[in-house]
Amino acid sequence: MNILVVDDETDVRPLFEQRFRREIRNGEFRFTFAESGEQALEYLKDLLSEAVLILSDINMPGMSGLELLRQIKSEYQAPPPPVVMMITAYGDAQSYNQAMELGADDFLTKPLDFNELKNKLKTLQ
Amino acid sequence: MDVTNFVLSGLFCALIVFWTRRFLDTQKRIPLWDKRLNLFWGLFGILVGLATAFKSELPVVLLWLCSIPTLAYTAWLLRDLQPARTLFQGLLPYVFVIVNAKIVEAVAPGFYKRHDDIFDLVSSVMTVWLAASFIFASRQKKEWARIEAERAEEAERRRLDEVRKAELEYLVAERTAQISRQKEELEQTLAELKATQDQLVQREKLASLGELTAGIAHEIQNPLNFVNNFSEVSAELVKELIDERQRGPERDEELEAELLDDLTQNLQKIAHHGHRASGIIRSMLQHSRASTGQREAVDINALADEYLKLSYHGLRAKDKTFNAKFEAITDPTVGSISIIPQDIGRVLLNLYNNAFYATQQRVKQGTPGYQPSVTVRTERVGDRVRIRVRDNGLGMPDTVRQKIFQPFFTTKPTGEGTGLGLSLSYDIITKGHNGTLTVDSQEGEGTEFTIELPNQPQS
Structure with missing residues (x-):
């Protein structure tokens, strides 16, 4: 399964790579990383057919995660529609409602519980 | 000689006496002597009567001989007065000559x-x-009267001046008291204003600290998440390493x-994010702490x-719905300069907050x-x-x-600002900091604040 992680923190990359080292090693998951909403959209142009799941931070400089979500949901409707999970440090109702209205498939708060995330990903497979 | 002439001569003599008394103002100046002069009226009546009765000139001559020296004596009594002196000088030779002539x-x-x-x-x-x-x-008297009047006038004026001066002094004292009272009130007001100003400065500092707190919480949460995650994952790696070693x-x-390798990298990451968090806390403390006024070399x-x-x-x-692009375009040659970090931090925070506020309003x-x-360059x-x-x-x-x-x-x-x-x-x-802070703004386009700081430390 292809997973695109969008976060402005670059250390998210080694973290995911280590947290999912077994899954990556045995080819279960394949991760791609983008540092901004704009970069994520660039990747999606090329990788759409491969990307199945998008994990995006909401709070980023420039294009916010919510804006990215809106664009993905409106532009990439081709089946199968990508699953988009939103992650935020602000677990407030307002962000949650907005994400849900825009069609987010899930809403996770930081700090991420990687075991929970792993389970969620495995059920999606 | 004719009787009528005696009477006229007597009348003339009486007139002279009367006139001299008035001229010298004897009633006021020498009242005792003046009363005696009144006896002249009796003397005049008796002598003129005798002259008429005996058809003789002698009583009239006696009248004159009495009157003239008396008048001279009167003038001499008032010799301190210039007109009296003049009159005396006139009468004395006359009396001398007339008396001598009559004697001869x-x-x-x-x-x-x-x-x-x-x-x-x-x-x-x-x-x-x-x-x-x-x-x-007579002239001297007029002149003298004039001077006297002037003197009186002068005295009156002086008296009025004194009165006026006293009034003025009273007013001045009153005004002085009023002014010093006002001064005290003003000093108190000034002290109150200074205290209020200090409070406001403190409130401003706290307000910007409040704005900072949420930002700081978020900024600290991120590195702490990394610290937690990397240490947890490192524990897994160590376990995996031990397992691997046991396979013989x-x-x-x-x-x-x-x-x-990964473990080494993770330890570096943990250290990096730990420092990042403590750096943020340090800057928060710097901000809330009263400025020490100490300059430091700051990046x-x-x-x-x-x-x-x-x-x-x-x-x-x-405002969680708010989102903005923000960027720091930095020139590496800027390096470190000597500034008071918490003060410049406050300025920057203030400018940034205003900048974001302006975009938020738009x-x-x-x-x-x-x-x-929002861009800082x-x-x-x-x-x-x-x-x-x-x-x-905006x-x-x-x-x-x-x-x-x-x-x-x-x-x-x-209430907001x-x-x-x-x-x-x-x-x-x-x-x-001996620098400059300027602003450039276009309505509907945006605003740019420019800080310029001298590189050299100011002594």
């Missing part, structure tokens, strides 16, 4: 008869002398090396970047396709360092721009 006439009528032309001449001259003295005395001869040494680029993030997250914490206006953006210009904070928010008209550095001026709704942020910032930059 009585004692040696033959001699008198032979030389009566000389006696008449001398008498006439003396009469003229007396008349001239009278006229002169089948162990994958390449995997072990990879695990050790301007790091400071500008750090506060930009804090400001953004602070605003985001208040978002609220609902301009289609509007992308809020550092650069070295000769021996100075320039920091420009630019936003593409901008401001000239009328607002001219007032923004004034204390208590704010465009924010009541103290109106001190930019005024304090201005003081920090210009007075505290």
Whole structure:
């Protein structure tokens, strides 16, 4: 399964790579990383057919995660529609409602519980 | 001689006495002597009566002989008065001549008869002398009266002046008391104002600290998440490494090396994010602490970047729907300069907060396709360092721009801004650091604040 992680923190990359080292090693998951909403959209142009799941931070400089979500949901409707999970440090109702209205498939708060995330990903497979 | 002539001569004598008394103002000046002079009326009546009864000249001559020396004596009594003296000088030779002539006439009528032309001449001259003295005395009296009047006037004026002076002195004393009372009141008011100002400065500091808190919480949460995650994952790696080692001869040494590499990397990451968090806490403490006023060499680029993030997250914490692009474009040649870090931090925070606020207000206006953006740009210009904070928010008209550095001026709704942020910032930059803080703004385009700081430490 292809997973695109969008976060402005670059250390998210080694973290995911280590947290999912077994899954990556045995080819279960394949991760791609983008540092901004704009970069994520660039990747999606090329990788759409491969990307199945998008994990995006909401709070980023420039294009916010919510804006990215809106664009993905409106532009990439081709089946199968990508699953988009939103992650935020602000677990407030307002962000949650907005994400849900825009069609987010899930809403996770930081700090991420990687075991929970792993389970969620495995059920999606 | 005719009786009528005696009477007229007597009347004339009485008239002279009367006139002299009035002229010398005897009633007022020498009242006792004046009363005695009243006896003259009786003497006059008796002598004129005798002259009429006996048809003799003698009583009238006696009258004159009494009157003239008496008048001379009266004038002599008042010799301190110039007109009296003049009158006396006129009367004395006249009396002397007339009396001597009458004595000669009585004692040696033959001699008198032979030389009566000389006696008449001398008498006439003396009469003229007396008349001239009278006229002169009269003039002197007028002059004297004038001077007297002037003196009286002067005295009156002086008295009025004294009264006026006393009044003025009273007024001055009253005014002085009033002024010193007002001065005390003003001093008290000033002290109160200073205390209020200190409170306001403190409140402004706390307000910006409040804005910071949310940003700081977010900024600390991120590195702490990394610290937690990397240590948890490292524990897993260590477990995996131990497992691998226990496999004995089948162990994958390449995997072990990879695990050790990752572990080393993770420890570095943990240290990095730990430092990042403590750096943020340090800057928060610096901000809340009263300025020590101590200059330190500070990395301007790091400071500008750090506060930009804090400001953004602070605003985001208040308005979660708000999103803006923000960027720090830094010039590596800027390096470290000597500044008071918490003061410059406050200035930067204030400028950033205003910049984000301006873009947020523009978002609220609902301009289609509007992308809020705040940029800080550092650069070295000769021996100075320039920091420009630019936003593409509402901008401001000239009328607002001219007032923004004034204390208590704010465009924010009541209760939202103290109106001190930019005024304090201005003081920090210009007075505290010998730099400049300028603003450029286009309504509907955005605003740019420019800080310029001298590179050389100020002594």
